[in-house]
Amino acid sequence: MMAYSEKWLRLCEAEEEYRIRQYEVMQDQAxxxxxxxxxxxxxxxxxxxxxxLVAMKPGVEIITPLLSQVLGSAIDSSSPDRIVLAREVLAAYKDDPGVRNH
Structure with a gap:
C-alpha cells in the first residue's frame, strides 16, 4: 500500500480543521x-x-439582512468572481418566498 504524500496529508488536515471552525461559527448565529x-x-x-455563504448555507434569518449586499455583488461587473459567488448564494435561496419578496 502506498503512503500518502505530505502535501495530501496537510490538505486533509486543513479540510478537517476548516469543518471544525465552520461548525464553531455556525453555533453563534448572531x-x-x-x-x-x-x-x-x-x-x-x-x-x-x-x-x-455558499458552503454553509445559513438559514433565511441570516441571509435576509445580507441580500442587498449579495445582490449588489451579483450585478457588479467589476469582479467576475464576486458575480459568480453572489449568484450561487442567491440561487441557493431562490425558492424561499421570504427571500424572493425581500
Missing amino acids: QMALDLKQALAGPENDLTAMRL
Whole structure:
C-alpha cells in the first residue's frame, strides 16, 4: 500500500480543521450574521464571506439582512468572481418566498 504524500496529508488536515471552525461559527448565529455583514461591506473579505455563504448555507434569518449586499455583488461587473459567488448564494435561496419578496 502506498503512503500518502505530505502535501495530501496537510490538505486533509486543513479540510478537517476548516469543518471544525465552520461548525464553531455556525453555533453563534448572531455573531455569524454580524461577521458576514461586516465582511460583505469591504472588498478585503467579501469573497471569503461569499464562499462561506455558499458552503454553509445559513438559514433565511441570516441571509435576509445580507441580500442587498449579495445582490449588489451579483450585478457588479467589476469582479467576475464576486458575480459568480453572489449568484450561487442567491440561487441557493431562490425558492424561499421570504427571500424572493425581500
